[in-house]
Amino acid sequence: MGALLHFLIAIGHVGCLFALDKAFEAYGIHEIMHQIVSGHVWMLYALTIGLVLAFCLAGLYALSATGDIRRLPLTRMAIITIVVLYSLRALAGGISCINDFTWLQCISSIIPAIIAWCYWLGVKERATIC
Numbered sequence: 077m078g079a080l081l082h083f084l085i086a087i088g089h090v091g092c093l094f095a096l097d098k099a100f101e102a103y104g105i106h107e108i109m110h111q112i113v114s115g116h117v118w119m120l121y122a123l124t125i126g127l128v129l130a131f132c133l134a135g136l137y138a139l140s141a142t143g144d145i146r147r148l149p150l151t152r153m154a155i156i157t158i159v160v161l162y163s164l165r166a167l168a169g170g171i172s173c174i175n176d177f178t179w180l181q182c183i184s185s186i187i188p189a190i191i192a193w194c195y196w197l198g199v200k201e202r203a204t205i206c
Contacts, residue, residue: 078194082135089128141198155195162192
């Protein structure tokens with residue numbers, strides 16, 4: 077399930093490439109994203125493409141961890157890193173929901189929590205085997 081969610085998130089980010097400013101506005105990060113890139117709009121597209129690649133890589137590591145594809149290097153470390161990053165994302169999103177609730181922010185916080193949970197189950201299961 078974690079791999080599937082990652083590939084769906086990657087596809088969603090590809091879709092955002094066609095309306096990047098609208099996506100940033102929906103999440104309330106339009107201004108900060110443009111400040112970060114200091115007027116170099118192409119960097120927003122490069123960043124989004126980088127995210128697509130990162131989500132695909134995370135999905136591949138999930139498939140590697142379950143044995144659906146050949147074992148990738150540092151699979152266990154990658155899975156633990158994914159659990160930590162998604163747990164932090166879910167926590168930050170949850171705190172943001174407390175301060176300024178929107179359904180989009182709430183859903184965007186629940187999904188990383190689900191992904192972290194999916195991967196954590198794999199880490200716990202493997203810990204007894206390895």
